[in-house]
Amino acid sequence: MAWYGNAILTLLADCSRTKQELADALGIKPPAVCDACKRLRANGYVQWHNGYWNITDKGWQMLASGQPLKSGPGKGNSPARGRSTLRAKAWRAMRMLEGFSLDDLLTMLCDGSEGDPSRNLTDYLRALVAAGYLMPLPRRGNGRHPQRYRLRRDRYTGPDAPAWNKPERTLTDPNTGEVFRIPRKRDSVEEAPHA
Template structure:
């Protein structure tokens, strides 16, 4: 069990728990480590910042090759940033953070896909939020609209617009800087301008 009063131990515990290579759900992790869901989410974000973790949507996690190697060599994982504060910032597990992880996993997707993967009961108007984020990412050259739509749920539906992630720079979600018509990409440490078209 992990001491709840020492959150820095949670990423290490999660890394070792997932070291077998299998997929685990938040519920399974919660039972094994005696952590709250928030602590698990924070620990997963810590591992994700190091690009050690596959986030599989719907609260399911698995280590990637780098994560398995880190677990095998007993790497010490702390809860703080790695590589200097100019490059990495705290991951707050916002809707857009979760949407970015879903886009990286799926590569091509619809907005309902992203809502299914990333939205929670606490997110207000997730569809509008995701559409706004996609428009900005498109203007910055990170996503593109695909010509064919996905089939809709209703017979009369025109279907769902399909998107593709075409610029995956790393695990941290680009942040919108609306006052300067740009996004800030924490993975490369740069502002990326958005076209006005």
């Protein structure tokens, strides 16, 4: 589902609006407006009063900061959330490395306290490849070496790690608010097709 939080805040900066007025201005259905406004209200950026959505002082501050609002897995604008997760650490490593394999990430990032880190990162890499963030590199040694990847610079959107929601099969980029639906694949990351 697309994230309309930024557009809604911008519209409310002009004047208070009803749910239907926001939906008409954005060309979307009212339930999508309700979903976005609930997330904005939960974070203190908007308020509901007498049938109208209004921007709050916190919403004005967010607009003035120029930072994009994020809908991510926490459904709010909380970039500090999840910075110490294995996937967040892997994203930071991917940004620094010219090329890497799953084994490289496991060796660099794991200390033995993680629960099934190989499966965790395999799923994450697969989602990043499917969404176009990672490019599989040609295999070396007639395919005997592990698959290596490189972050596609044209898809690099920011420092916060895209969030993979396996049950919903979605990858959400907290830097842009984009949500990618990832189809189910039987192939492992090690067998991912070359870009």
